[in-house]
Amino acid sequence: xxxxxxxxVTSLAITIVLLCIVASVVFPQQFPTFGNxxxxxxxxxxxxxxxxxxxxxxxxxxxxxxxGSVVAFSGGLAAHLMFFQNVPVPLAILAGLLSAVLVGLIxxxxxxxxxxxxxxxTLAMMGIVRGGALMVxxxxxxNLPYWFNAxxxxxxxxxxxxxxxxxxxxxxxxxxxxxTVFFRRYYYIGGNEKAADLSGIRVRRMKLYVFVLSATxxxxxxxxxxxxxxxxxxxxxxxxxxxxxxxxxxGGASLTGGVGKIPGALxxxxxxxxxxxxxxxxxxxxxxxxxxxxxxxxxxVWIDLVxxxxxxxx
Amino acid sequence: xxxxxxKIGKQFPGVKALENVDFQLLPGEVHALCGxxxxxxxxxxxxxxxxxxxxxxxxxxxxxxxxxRNPAQAAELGIAIVYQxxxxxxxxxxxENIFAxxxxxxxxxxxxxxxxxxxxxxxxxxxxxxxIRPQTLVSTLSPGQKQMVEIAKALSKNPDILILDEPxxxxxxxxxxxxxxxxxxLKNGGKSVIYISHRMAEIxxxxxxxxxxxxxxxxxxRPVAEVSTNDLIKLMVGRDLxxxxxxxxxxxxxxxxxxxxxxxxxxxxxFSLKKGEILGLAGLVGAGRTEIAQTIFGYLPKLSGEVFxxxxxxxxxxxxxxxxxxxxxxxxxxxxxxxxxxxxxEDNVVAARLSAARKGRFFNxxxxxxxxxxxxxxxxxxxPNTRQRVVxxxxxxxxxxxxxxxxxxxxxxxxxxxxxxxxxxxxxAEIHELLRGLAxxxxxxxxxxxELPELLGLADRILVIREGQLTGEISGKEATEEAVMRLATDxx
Numbered sequence: 001x002x003x004x005x006x007x008x009v010t011s012l013a014i015t016i017v018l019l020c021i022v023a024s025v026v027f028p029q030q031f032p033t034f035g036n037x038x039x040x041x042x043x044x045x046x047x048x049x050x051x052x053x054x055x056x057x058x059x060x061x062x063x064x065x066x067x068g069s070v071v072a073f074s075g076g077l078a079a080h081l082m083f084f085q086n087v088p089v090p091l092a093i094l095a096g097l098l099s100a101v102l103v104g105l106i107x108x109x110x111x112x113x114x115x116x117x118x119x120x121x122t123l124a125m126m127g128i129v130r131g132g133a134l135m136v137x138x139x140x141x142x143n144l145p146y147w148f149n150a151x152x153x154x155x156x157x158x159x160x161x162x163x164x165x166x167x168x169x170x171x172x173x174x175x176x177x178x179x180t181v182f183f184r185r186y187y188y189i190g191g192n193e194k195a196a197d198l199s200g201i202r203v204r205r206m207k208l209y210v211f212v213l214s215a216t217x218x219x220x221x222x223x224x225x226x227x228x229x230x231x232x233x234x235x236x237x238x239x240x241x242x243x244x245x246x247x248x249x250x251g252g253a254s255l256t257g258g259v260g261k262i263p264g265a266l267x268x269x270x271x272x273x274x275x276x277x278x279x280x281x282x283x284x285x286x287x288x289x290x291x292x293x294x295x296x297x298x299x300x301v302w303i304d305l306v307x308x309x310x311x312x313x314x
Numbered sequence: 315x316x317x318x319x320x321k322i323g324k325q326f327p328g329v330k331a332l333e334n335v336d337f338q339l340l341p342g343e344v345h346a347l348c349g350x351x352x353x354x355x356x357x358x359x360x361x362x363x364x365x366x367x368x369x370x371x372x373x374x375x376x377x378x379x380x381x382x383r384n385p386a387q388a389a390e391l392g393i394a395i396v397y398q399x400x401x402x403x404x405x406x407x408x409x410e411n412i413f414a415x416x417x418x419x420x421x422x423x424x425x426x427x428x429x430x431x432x433x434x435x436x437x438x439x440x441x442x443x444x445x446i447r448p449q450t451l452v453s454t455l456s457p458g459q460k461q462m463v464e465i466a467k468a469l470s471k472n473p474d475i476l477i478l479d480e481p482x483x484x485x486x487x488x489x490x491x492x493x494x495x496x497x498x499x500l501k502n503g504g505k506s507v508i509y510i511s512h513r514m515a516e517i518x519x520x521x522x523x524x525x526x527x528x529x530x531x532x533x534x535x536r537p538v539a540e541v542s543t544n545d546l547i548k549l550m551v552g553r554d555l556x557x558x559x560x561x562x563x564x565x566x567x568x569x570x571x572x573x574x575x576x577x578x579x580x581x582x583x584x585f586s587l588k589k590g591e592i593l594g595l596a597g598l599v600g601a602g603r604t605e606i607a608q609t610i611f612g613y614l615p616k617l618s619g620e621v622f623x624x625x626x627x628x629x630x631x632x633x634x635x636x637x638x639x640x641x642x643x644x645x646x647x648x649x650x651x652x653x654x655x656x657x658x659x660e661d662n663v664v665a666a667r668l669s670a671a672r673k674g675r676f677f678n679x680x681x682x683x684x685x686x687x688x689x690x691x692x693x694x695x696x697x698p699n700t701r702q703r704v705v706x707x708x709x710x711x712x713x714x715x716x717x718x719x720x721x722x723x724x725x726x727x728x729x730x731x732x733x734x735x736x737x738x739x740x741x742x743a744e745i746h747e748l749l750r751g752l753a754x755x756x757x758x759x760x761x762x763x764x765e766l767p768e769l770l771g772l773a774d775r776i777l778v779i780r781e782g783q784l785t786g787e788i789s790g791k792e793a794t795e796e797a798v799m800r801l802a803t804d805x806x
Contacts, residue, residue, distance in 0.1 A: 062646040178677065187657065187661065192653070198645055221673070
């Protein structure tokens with residue numbers, strides 16, 4: 001039992017199952033339906049793709065506040081190129097993704113090699129990239145090419161594509177982080193950066209990579225979101241960075257680094273999505289949703305600390 | 315008699331830090347305290363300043379028996395200390411540092427800066443410190459000026475007893491002169507000074523009497539006029555060896571050779587390490603030994619010089635290059651640099667060679683556990699299981715985990731920095747045996763240690779570093795503690 005609660009992914013999974021059972025009993029008409037579940041998953045798919053990168057960043061002991069802006073910019077740039085410059089769809093998407101990679105490279109270089117604090121660097125970058133998003137998408141771009149919209153709007157087995165992309169991302173990175181030496185290094189870097197360096201891990205380079213990776217995933221998410229909505233807007237992804245960090249911490253990451261598992265990113269996002277969904281069904285006001293999510297976050301972290309103190313006392 | 319310590323004893327888990335130590339301090343006296351690293355000087359001073367409580371013995375101040383429960387009480391009793399590591403806040407002004415937490419306040423509780431600066435000025439002038447304004451930021455001062463501010467801070471409470479712990483370690487000769495002037499001034503004013511220093515020459519210049527500690531025991535107190543440097547060194551180190559050298563495994567094949575290596579903390583270091591050899595690196599704390607090893611390892615940048623392994627010139631920009639070339643480094647600061655405290659024994663063991671924990675192309679938790687289990691048995695690491703977090707292990711077992719990490723990485727050259735620092739006797743012997751075993755297997759071991767018996771017992775040759783310079787080489791057979799200490803301390 002104690003073991004069970006020490007692993008956040010399992011304890012969160014149990015909580016989610018219990019939450020679903022209770023909600024199904026209370027709202028048998030609205031909650032336990034295929035339509036509702038696929039809607040919940042669709043809503044959290046974009047956040048979860050970003051959360052996978054954020055989880056890896058937190059494992060390495062850093063975080064990135066600029067991901068929400070990158071979501072808006074990459075989608076916006078792709079839309080801008082397609083709509084105004086008639087650039088072919090694949091090339092426009094590639095440009096959107098490359099812009100995200102560039103943001104990641106700048107963040108990673110300045111943080112890892114020049115020593116700028118991640119909080120400050122990515123906060124500044126959040127503003128800069130948001131400004132860029134305003135420039136490329138202006139008041140919003142609609143009527144995007146059919147083939148582009150199909151990426152995010154098509155269905156497979158009755159489920160929207162973004163959900164499949166999300167599951168694919170989570171599965172791929174769960175495997176990679178568990179099974180490759182490259183990604184295992186991030187646990188060491190987050191656990192003790194200096195000791196990692198002295199164990200022959202190239203900490204700076206690895207940090208640069210993880211910022212690039214997280215920005216790239218945000219770029220992918222931006223393309224998907226724009227495609228799903230069929231429109232680019234400069235306000236897309238606003239507040240997403242904090243939602244994602246919340247999900248990742250609920251999912252078992254710690255701001256001090258060294259801990260966390262990729263499935264935790266999905267679990268955290270899923271939990272938040274379900275809570276929001278249930279509150280909508282229960283007709284709780286939107287204000288309360290924010291309040292309740294905040295309380296849940298504090299509660300989850302608090303419980304963790306209490307459990308840790310107990311085990312240490314023994 | 316201003317201060318008298320009688321039969322002070324202090325026990326730490328596994329070590330007797332002090333045993334029956336006597337110490338007397340007269341008014342207007344500069345009393346030097348000498349001893350090797352780990353002789354108990356710091357412990358004794360921590361007792362005087364209330365950071366530690368003695369287990370036995372008594373302290374008398376002006377003939378009255380007292381107990382010093384905390385630093386604040388020590389200050390009230392008129393005892394002030396200037397620590398070896400500066401305790402100033404770089405981002406604040408000189409005045410704010412000197413009067414930290416006791417700034418003059420008006421009746422509303424707000425700080426009166428004008429008075430603060432005026433009082434600081436007065437204090438600095440009284441100490442004849444020139445060239446430092448109260449408003450100056452501490453970060454802009456030289457090490458010597460900082461030292462002066464530190465002393466001014468200690469004197470701001472007008473103590474009767476001032477303790478100086480290695481005050482000249484980081485300052486220039488001229489600054490040392492100013493410091494000595496200040497000490498003489500205090501002495502003439504009837505204050506007492508306890509002066510801790512490794513530098514023999516200084517003791518003869520400034521001190522009236524000297525007390526020597528060795529292994530936590532009181533050796534002797536002598537007027538400096540009546541002793542020579544050699545007498546002092548003999549008092550500091552003369553003891554029986556606990557370790558006995560075994561047959562050397564050293565060969566004639568040069569494994570690692572370092573040519574004219576220089577860094578900010580050391581200059582033109584050249585030496586070679588042979589296959590199967592344990593090469594000792596002796597010197598005082600701060601002599602530059604750690605910096606030399608960390609520079610070879612690529613953790614610190616080198617200024618110039620070359621490193622060869624098996625006659626091949628190495629280009630090392632990062633520890634990863636060193637590990638790939640076949641060099642390992644076990645750092646002194648186990649907690650901050652050696653282990654991943656919150657991670658499991660398993661994760662720690664594979665840290666320097668993650669690729670060993672693969673099955674086929676992929677990382678495998680079972681393989682990791684298997685490797686950790688092997689080393690747990692081989693090094694007798696005491697842990698309930700290999701999934702235990704390292705932070706829960708004792709110091710000796712944590713060190714074994716770090717050693718296991720390097721055994722798995724299997725470098726040709728292993729540099730170990732104070733490998734048995736803060737480790738109990740049993741684990742210490744096991745680690746010594748392990749290092750000998752590695753040498754027998756043909757590895758080259760560079761052993762940095764401040765414990766002379768350890769160096770004498772293990773090393774085939776000993777290099778001595780003093781203030782960043784290689785001052786001598788002694789073969790293990792001929793080495794004595796006196797010989798090493800003579801090269802390690804400056805006595806012209």
